[in-house]
Amino acid sequence: MYEQISHSLLNSILDDLKPEIRRQDLRHFYTRLGANFYAIYSLFYTLYGHRADFKLQMLRLVEVMAKGYIDRSTELERIDIQREQDHNWFLSQKWVGMALYSNGFADNLPDLINKISYFQELGINMVHIMPILKCPEGKSDGGYAISDFREIDDRVGNLQDVRNIAEEFRKRDILLVLDIVLNHTSDEHEWAKQAIKGDRRFQDYYYIFENREVPDMFEQSMPNVFPETAPGNFTWNAEMGKWVMTVFHDYQWDLNYSNPAVFIEMLDIILFWANQGVDILRLDAVAFLWKKIGTTCQNERKAHLILQLMKDCCQVTAPGVLFIAEAIVAPIEIIKYFGEDAIVAKECEIAYNATLMALLWEGIATKNTKLIYQGIKNLPNKLDRATWLNYVRCHDDIGFGFDDNDIRLAGYEPSSHRRFLVDYFSGKYDASAKGLVFMPNEVTGDARICGSLASLVGLESALEDGNEQLIASSINRILLLHGIILSFGGIPLLYNGDALGVLNDYSFTENPSKCNDNRWVHRPKIDWEKAELRKKQGTVEYTIFNAMKKMIAIRKEISAFADFNNRELLQIDNPHLLCFMRFDPQRPSEKVLAIANFDANPQYLDLEAIGNAGFSAYSQFVDLYSGKMPSQHDGRIVLQGYQFYWLTDK
Ligand code: GLC
DSSP states (O other): OOOHHHHHHHHHHHHHHHHHHHOOOOHHHHHHHHHHHHHHHHHHHHHHSSSSSSHHHHHHHHHHHHHHHHHHHHHHHHHHHHHHTTTTGHHHHOOEEEEOOTTSSSSSSSHHHHHHHHHHTTTTTEEEEEHHHEOOSSOOGTSSOOOOOEEEEETTHHHHHHHHHHHHHTTOOOOEEEOOOOOOOTTTSHHHHHHHHHOOHTTTOOOOSSSSSSHHHHHHOOOOOOOOOOOSSEEEEETTTTTEEEETTTTTEEEETTTTHHHHHHHHHHHHHHHOOEEEEETTTGGGGGTTTTSHHHHHHHHHHHHHHHHHHHHOOOTTEEEEOOOOOHHHHHGGGBBBSSTTOOOSSEEEOOOHHHHHHHHHHHHHHHHHHHHHHHOOOTTTTTTEEEEESSSOOOOOOOOOHHHHHOOHHHHHHHHHHHHHHHHHHHOOOOOOOOOOTTTOOOEEEOHHHHHHTTTTHHHHOOOOOHHHHHHHHHHHHHHTTTSSSSEEETTTGGGOOOOOOGOOOGTTTTTTTTGGOOOOOHHHHHHGGGGGGTHHHHHHHHHHHHHHHHHHOGGGGGGGEEEEEOOOTTTTTEEEEEOOOOTTEEEEEEEEOOSSSOEEEOOGGGGGGGOOOOGGGETTTTTEEEEETTTTTEEEETTTEEEEEO
C-alpha cells in the first residue's frame, strides 16, 4: 500500500541508516520492508506516535530489522523464499510435534542430538525444546524467568549446541521450536539489575512505582496467576525502594511495552533466535503483554497490536519463521491471537488449542461428550494460514476455563462442575486418577490440576494394583485422546514421555526450589533403560509407543487431516461419542469419519440416522487404524469402551 506520510518517513529513514547497513545488498529486505512499511508504521504510530522521539524510535526499529536481515545466513534465506512460495506449508498433515525438556528428555543439549533417532522412530518432525536460556538456579519458573535472552543456560549447553541441533534437525526435515518469553524477565536480568541500581532508563523497561497508589488501582481488577505461592501482582524491592509489577512470580518482572525501547529490544531478540535457525518461536504468555488499569490486564487490544507489529517486522527480516501464541485464555479470546486478517492484521500462525485440551479432559471425567460438542461448536473458524496446536498434556497445569454458558448449555452448573472436575482428577471421586491440585484460590474457588497423562487416566494406579483390565483401559484412554488430537485439524503436539506412558514423578517434593510447584510432578527425567521396553512386545511401553507410531504414520498419509477448516462436527444421538468428519477440500471424496467413545462401556452409533455420514454404503467402511471393518450389531456400528475409529471408504 502506498501512503504519502509513511513513505516519506521511510525515505528519510533509509537516508539516515548507518553507512554499514546501507552498503549491504538489501534487495529482498527493501522489497519486504516496502510491502509491510505502511502496516508497521501505522501500528508503531498507534502504540508510540505520541512520543517526541517517535521518528528516532522508528529509525531504530528499521535498523534492527536491517541488521537482522544482514545477519541471516544464505541457507536460512533460501528457506524463507521457499516457504514464501509454499506459504501454506505448515497446514499439512505431515507435521507432528513433541515438547520436551533438554535435561529431562535427554541429559543436556549435546545429548539431545544422540536422541534424534527417537523422533524419527516415532514420526516426530517438530520439536519444542522447553526454555534453555540463562536463568537463576532456584527462582527460574522452569526456565521462564530469563536472565539473559542471548545466552544458553550452561547447565544444558551453549549456543553452538543449539546451532548444531538446528542443523541436524534441518537435515532430517525436523522443525525446531524455541521459546521467547516476551512478557517478563528474571529479576537477575541485566535490565532489572540496572533498574535496581536506580538507572531510570531501565526502570522504564518495567512497571515500577514509588508507592502503592497505582499498584492498588491495578490490583482492583487483576486476577492472580499463582494465588497460592505468588499472591498479588506487585513486589516490593527493598534495594530500589519501589514496587515492581510481577504478575507471575515475585522474581518475574513484567516488561513495559508502552516503552518502544522494550519492543525494539524484544524484536532484536526474536530476530537473533530466528537467525540461529529456529523455525518456530513460541511466544510465551502473550495474553499479558499490555497492562491497563481497570482491566484484567489480559487480552488487551494493544497486546494484539504488539503481536501484529512483531509479525510484520519479523516477516521483513525472516519471513519463513512462524509464531506460536501461548495464550491459555477463554475460548473466545484464544482465536484472536491468529489476528484479525490473514494478511493485513496477522499475529501468530499457530495457537495452543487450550479449549480442546480442557474439553477432552472434561470428557474423560464425565464419560460423555455434551460439553465437548458445545465447546467445539463455539470454536470459531480460524483464519486462513493459521492452525491449532492440539495437545493433551504439556508442562503446565490443566485449567478448566470453559465458557460458563457452554457449561450451562451442557446441563451443568459452572462452578460445581469445575469443582467436580478438580475432585475427579485429584482422586476424590475416582481414586484411580492421580492428579494433584494446583493453585487453589480460596477467594474464587478455582483450582487447576497437575499430573502426567498416564497417571491422570489411571495407569499409575492400575499398575500398582496389577489389574490387567484397568491397565488396558488406561492405555485405551491415552490412545483415544491422541486419536483425537491427531485427526482434529492442526498440529498435534505430544508431550515428553507420553508415548512411553511415563507416570507422575514425585521426586520434586524433595527439592526445595520445586516443592511448591506441583507442575514438576509431570516434568520427569526419561528413564531410557525403561524406554527400551517400547521394543519388547507385551509391555505397556510397547503397546502405547507402537500404537502412537502407527497413528502418526497414518495421519501423515491422509490429506483430509491437513488443516483447512475442513472439519464437520456430526450431531449424533449417543452422548458418549464424539463424531466428526474430515475431508480434503481439493478432493471431497477423500474423507475420514472420526468417532471416539468416551465411555468405559461399548456404545452404538446409528449411522443411518446421519445418512451414513455421506458414505456410499456401510459395508464399504474400513478403519484406517486397524485396517478392519468396524464392528456392527443390529445395523449399528459398535465401539468398545474408549475405542476410536478413523473410518474411510474402502
Ligand atoms: C507460560 C509457561 C508457564 C510459565 C508462564 C510464565 O504460561 O508455559 O510454564 O509459568 O508462562 O512465564
